[in-house]
Amino acid sequence: MSCINFARKELQLKIVYYGPGMCGKTTNLQTIHRMIDPGTCSDMASIATDGDRTLFFDFMPLEADAVAGYTTKFQMYTVPGQPVYDMTRRLVLKGVDGIVFVADSQWSRVEDNVESLANLEENLALQGDDLASMPLVMQYNKRDLDDIAPVHYLAYTLERESLEWPWFESVATEGAGTFDTLNTISRLVLQKFVARYNEQAADQRDLVMV
Ligand SMILES: Nc1nc2c(ncn2[C@@H]2O[C@H](COP(=O)(O)OP(=O)(O)OP(=O)(O)O)[C@@H](O)[C@H]2O)c(=O)[nH]1
Numbered sequence: 292m293s294c295i296n297f298a299r300k301e302l303q304l305k306i307v308y309y310g311p312g313m314c315g316k317t318t319n320l321q322t323i324h325r326m327i328d329p330g331t332c333s334d335m336a337s338i339a340t341d342g343d344r345t346l347f348f349d350f351m352p353l354e355a356d357a358v359a360g361y362t363t364k365f366q367m368y369t370v371p372g373q374p375v376y377d378m379t380r381r382l383v384l385k386g387v388d389g390i391v392f393v394a395d396s397q398w399s400r401v402e403d404n405v406e407s408l409a410n411l412e413e414n415l416a417l418q419g420d421d422l423a424s425m426p427l428v429m430q431y432n433k434r435d436l437d438d439i440a441p442v443h444y445l446a447y448t449l450e451r452e453s454l455e456w457p458w459f460e461s462v463a464t465e466g467a468g469t470f471d472t473l474n475t476i477s478r479l480v481l482q483k484f485v486a487r488y489n490e491q492a493a494d495q496r497d498l499v500m501v
């Protein structure tokens with residue numbers, strides 16, 4: 292859903308937090324909302340929840356000065372992780388520009404992470420995207436808990452041949468790793484957008500990242 296509005300000097304890019312149920316997707320957005328300068332981010336909207344569980348999606352707009360002369364607006368979404376909400380995940384994924392895959396580090400959730408990544412791959416394919424060309428940051432969350440798998444093991448279960456995703460360990464409840472993840476996915480998404488734009492619009496003025 293990336294788009295550029297020349298009249299308003301605005302870029303819009305969509306980032307989706309994906310991962311199994313209860314891995315910490317909503318918590319990532321809540322923590323960003325709590326810790327960020329209120330001027331750069333409006334309220335977060337959680338559409339339909341049942342306790343901790345997201346039943347539809349969370350949405351939060353975020354502004355940055357990342358491209359000279361333009362305001363960059365990131366539309367941040369989370370999907371509901373519970374397997375039953377697959378149709379909703381497909382809707383939320385429409386027009387996605389970049390993904391944060393939040394893996395739950397607990398041993399008991401290893402299989403759920405693998406299933407969720409496979410589900411992401413399938414859903415991207417259904418909309419004509421593929422994992423290999425999608426900017427993606429892997430976040431190994433809940434590193435504060437006791438019963439967690441080593442990162443190299445989690446990576447081994449999730450890796451795809453020839454794909455090297457940037458990754459971070461995190462404790463989303465405390466904000467550890469949250470902004471490393473956010474900064475990296477925003478940069479990747481912008482780099483891809485700017486490179487594609489400049490390639491296509493060779494006769495116009497290039498966009499310049501700041
Ligand atoms: N200990 C610990 N708990 C966490 C961490 N991140 C999230 N949680 C907790 O895990 C629970 C689920 O977090 P959510 O952010 O709601 O999970 P979600 O991925 O949005 O779940 P769904 O909406 O069902 O897909 C909450 O109780 C969080 O407080 C973490 O890093 N460490």
Ligand SMILES: [Mg+2]
Binds near residue numbers: 343369370
């Ligand atoms: Mg949620």
